[in-house]
Amino acid sequence: MSNCIIYTFSGTGNSLYVANFLKQKLDQLGVETTIYNIRYPIDKDLVPSPNDFDYVGFSYPIHGFNAPKPFVGFVKMLPPSAIKGKKYFIAKNSGEPFFANNSSSALTAKILKKKGYVLTLEHHFLMPYNIMFNYPQGLIKSMYVYSNAMSELFAKEVLDDHELFRIKHSAISRMISFFIRIEWIAGPINSKLCFVKKKKCTECGVCLKSCPTNSLYINKKGKIKMHSSCAICMACAFNCPQDAFYMGILNPWRVNFGGFKYKKLLADSSIEFPYVNDQTKGYFKLFKKYYKKQDALLKEAGIDIKDYLQ
16 A cells, blocks of 8 residues: 655644645545644654655645744755655645745755655645735635545646646746745744733733744743744734733734634525635635635636535
8 A cells, every 4th residue: 555644734724625636536435644733842863764755745724925944944854865766745735825825845855855856746735814904704614625625636646747736936936036035034032022912812822823833932930921932823912812912913814713614604504605716806806816726727627626625
């Protein structure tokens, strides 16, 4: 039986959802799939080696047209490929379908190429924002359903090694990604401005458990503080049940749901689906091209999107 490893960096959970979508489909196709959830501090001796798997994949959230710094740091830790040209795939996600996201994986691909790995498949899944602004419930539902359906097609392509999932890294998208990478210094700077509202905090510890970079700690005075290793994944603020976090200069764009209620959205037939259609206007009109392409790919593959509404 063949096997697969999907290395996943996830703050608020969307990248983990995508990884689990793929795991479920790959398992069904006879590929025993393991998800390694990247969390710091990392014990290198306990990290599964990609050389022990037939298929290798990565799942991460796009932060400012780039892969998160902790994810890239993890990729640098991986051992060289035991065989030249070992293939891998990338399943990345963001809250918008803009072309500038295309090259978010450029640095990761460069690092892995030097280690002897070759990127063969890559897909940009849309999942709801965990920062900026709240999306309508209908769009959140659509993102979840389409990502789940597209993972079926993507998993088949992993095995067939076709060229259906390829993303062009244009010179412009690479340039945008390179310059916006300055965001990597925003976490350490902004972490100095973050604090927890004592009157709201119940010391439940959810934030401490949620942080994938181990950036939160309790000081001698019993207050929750943040290390400069913060990647601005927003897991702490997003998962806080008391809305106790003040996120520095990013506070106006904070999104707090206490987690996306995907199953509840699926069960509610009154929530519009699909949210983006030919009549869509305003900002979300920009999503039309992306979803039309997904519809075309799913139709050609014989996958009924309605099967994933259940």
